Amino acid sequence: MSWDDPVSEIEALLPTLTGIRRDIHKHPELGFEEVRTQRLIKGWLTKLGYEPRECARTGLIADLRPDLHERGRTVALRADIDCLPMTELTELDWRSIHDGRAHKCGHDGHTAILLGTAAVLARHRERIAGNVRLVFQPAEEGVEGGGAKVMVAEGALDGVDEIYGLHNWPGYPRGELRTVPGPIMAQVSSFEITVRGRGGHASQPQDCRDPIVAAAALVTGLQTVVSRGLGSAGGAVVSVCTFESGETHNVIPDFARMTGTIRSFSDATSERVLSRMREIAKGIGAAYGVAVDVALETGYPVLVNDARCVSAVLRVAGGLDGLSLSERDLPMAGGEDFAYFAAEVPGAYFFLGAGREGEDTPGCHHPDFDFDDELIPTGMQIFLGLVRDRLSAPA
Numbered sequence: 461m462s463w464d465d466p467v468s469e470i471e472a473l474l475p476t477l478t479g480i481r482r483d484i485h486k487h488p489e490l491g492f493e494e495v496r497t498q499r500l501i502k503g504w505l506t507k508l509g510y511e512p513r514e515c516a517r518t519g520l521i522a523d524l525r526p527d528l529h530e531r532g533r534t535v536a537l538r539a540d541i542d543c544l545p546m547t548e549l550t551e552l553d554w555r556s557i558h559d560g561r562a563h564k565c566g567h568d569g570h571t572a573i574l575l576g577t578a579a580v581l582a583r584h585r586e587r588i589a590g591n592v593r594l595v596f597q598p599a600e601e602g603v604e605g606g607g608a609k610v611m612v613a614e615g616a617l618d619g620v621d622e623i624y625g626l627h628n629w630p631g632y633p634r635g636e637l638r639t640v641p642g643p644i645m646a647q648v649s650s651f652e653i654t655v656r657g658r659g660g661h662a663s664q665p666q667d668c669r670d671p672i673v674a675a676a677a678l679v680t681g682l683q684t685v686v687s688r689g690l691g692s693a694g695g696a697v698v699s700v701c702t703f704e705s706g707e708t709h710n711v712i713p714d715f716a717r718m719t720g721t722i723r724s725f726s727d728a729t730s731e732r733v734l735s736r737m738r739e740i741a742k743g744i745g746a747a748y749g750v751a752v753d754v755a756l757e758t759g760y761p762v763l764v765n766d767a768r769c770v771s772a773v774l775r776v777a778g779g780l781d782g783l784s785l786s787e788r789d790l791p792m793a794g795g796e797d798f799a800y801f802a803a804e805v806p807g808a809y810f811f812l813g814a815g816r817e818g819e820d821t822p823g824c825h826h827p828d829f830d831f832d833d834e835l836i837p838t839g840m841q842i843f844l845g846l847v848r849d850r851l852s853a854p855a
């Protein structure tokens with residue numbers, strides 16, 4: 461067994477890891493409810509000689525070399541472990557046994573990759589000149605503000621020098637790794653705007669303050685937040701996604717309500733977007749004689765990759781056969797709570813393409829999605845390569 465070239469070890473583990481991946485897929489658990497998954501991970505790590513500690517209720521952290529934690533460098537590797545609140549529509553043998561719960565983002569695969577990495581690392585523990593912290597994170601899919609924030613608050617990154625995380629992505633071709641220094645995923649906020657007018661008989665609009673007309677003007681006005689408010693720099697998305705008002709055809713209602721999402725890649729852009737939204741809301745309220753209220757909920761912050769950590773990922777991945785590197789279409793406007801880890805210590809997040817050539821591979825969050833098991837060895841090779849790269853000094 462060679463630490464410098466663990467390919468044969470990875471191959472030997474694959475049947476077991478694929479089995480575990482499918483078992484987790486079959487028994488998906490929502491954010492902060494990952495009790496069975498946590499037990500499975502804990503059992504696997506304990507058998508390998510780790511002493512896993514519970515963190516963020518249903519998460520776990522484990523150190524490869526707690527003896528070197530204070531004395532050497534510590535590199536953290538993270539997997540998210542939760543599923544989505546949706547129903548699986550596939551006919552796979554390992555399809556979810558629970559309605560309304562399914563691993564449709566591939567976190568089952570991310571978990572299997574980190575479990576496999578843990579197994580190889582454990583066999584070469586003495587040869588690794590530093591500590592590796594394995595971070596199994598609950599609740600990535602937005603429950604209660606995400607599990608990463610809770611893990612950071614509970615000290616999951618105490619003493620950690622760098623952190624790495626990955627995500628499968630069927631929207632990118634298989635065999636491609638995509639990452640970029642700086643912002644890679646968006647700051648996510650949601651908004652709810654209520655428009656309060658005065659309702660009445662539909663034949664007497666002069667006695668009313670029609671909230672529908674005002675809200676419609678507001679939807680149109682919001683289209684200018686990015687196009688006229690940010691100029692050529694752009695870099696934000698404002699989408700109105702729901703619009704509700706009224707109950708019947710001959711009554712002007714009192715009230716209209718809309719909700720939507722905002723994505724941006726810097727705090728400054730985010731502030732500019734929010735201030736333009738408030739100004740437009742206020743102006744339209746005054747113009748139409750209605751009361752407009754804008755409520756905002758801030759989600760995950762911008763995920764910012766550290767340039768040196770990205771270089772390490774590219775160095776490692778560049779040395780692997782059959783893997784090409786790209787920055788195409790990055791940053792992307794999705795949100796990811798790895799942002800909290802990467803804000804705490806330098807880190808890098810990267811995507812492994814999973815799109816099959818000539819096929820319309822179902823994307824993450826699609827009911828037909830399934831994690832591509834062929835990414836397990838690739839993910840392991842990169843995680844192991846990063847450990848080798850970052851902790852290469854002799855013990």
Ligand SMILES: [Zn+2]
Pocket residue numbers: 564565601824825
């Ligand atoms: Zn997801």
Ligand SMILES: [Zn+2]
Pocket residue numbers: 565566567600627824
């Ligand atoms: Zn995901």
